[in-house]
Amino acid sequence: MRIFPKPRLVMSACLDLQPVRYNGEVVKDPFAIKLREYCQIISVCPEVSIGLGVPRDKVIIQKGVRLIQPTTGRDLTQLMLSFSREFLDGLDTVDGFLLKSKSPSCGVSNARIYKDAYGEEFYGRGKGLFATQVLERYKLLPVEDEGRLKNKELREHFLVRLFAIAELREFLSKAQDVKDLVEFHSRYKYLIMAHSQEKLKQMGKLVAEAKKNFKEAISRYRILFMDALKRRPTKGQHANTLLHIMGHLSSKLKKSEKEHFYSLVESYKTGQKDLCTLLEILKSWSYRFDEKYLTDHVYLEPYPIALNVIQQ
Ligand code: SF4
Structure with a gap:
């Protein structure tokens, strides 16, 4: 019987059953839940970490890679970039990332991107701001979102x-x-x-x-x-x-x-x-x-x- 190592996996906190989503809901993804039994989870919610509360107004990605909160008009780009840098600098060696799909912060490939700062004109799909920093820094590690892993x-x-x-x-x-x-x-x-x-x-x-x-x-x-x-x-x-x-x-x-x-x-x-x-x-x-x-x-x-x- 093989003895498996325990991977150190960074996971979006909402996949780790924490009620951190903008609406306070918990995400129940069976694969992410099962993984928690086999991995050492390092969970992170980038949006809560930059001071946005729960519940909170939605944020969006605007073309040109800006993180905007349309209802308040706040541009959170620099705040999110600084947090991402600090968080990743402080990480011990990790083995992979499982992030939340479609999120403007965590989405690995399919976050909605808008042409305008009000989230009205759809432009295309792309990466969330935190996920972009992760992908740039950890090119040799598995970095995925739970949506792709279906x-x-x-x-x-x-x-x-x-x-x-x-x-x-x-x-x-x-x-x-x-x-x-x-x-x-x-x-x-x-x-x-x-x-x-x-x-x-x-x-x-x-x-x-x-x-x-x-x-x-x-x-x-x-x-x-x-x-x-x-x-x-x-x-x-x-x-x-x-x-x-x-x-x-x-x-x-x-x-x-x-x-x-x-x-x-x-x-x-x-x-x-x-x-x-x-x-x-x-x-x-x-x-x-x-x-x-x-x-x-x-x-x-x-x-x-x-x-x-x-x-x-
Ligand atoms: S997707 Fe990322 S930023 Fe959004 S609630 Fe989950 S962990 Fe927080």
């Missing part, structure tokens, strides 16, 4: 990155020598392969040469690792990784078992089977044949399975 693929990718980066943080805090790095890297090899063959090659070379200057090697490894996981793998990349893992087991399997697995991989590529099914099969075979190298491997269980079954 999409299963985006949610899985968010979870994979969140838990991997949390484990990387824990690893870096105690890594002593090259042996530790080799062990860590070998547990992550297939996860990295699924995301980027090119990064896997670079990281393999780095690990092989880490003896020369261990400190520098792990600092470069950290960047490469987070960068590698940034792009969501395609079905083809996952299929290729599944077949690589299968390579460790195929000599122990019956012809019919192998053929069945290969047909499932084809079904996965066309969207008829999901990745979980194939990973579960590989995991069961790894236990059956006592393949320790595989049972310890993160790719087969990248985050707690309970987070996968949330109905959105």
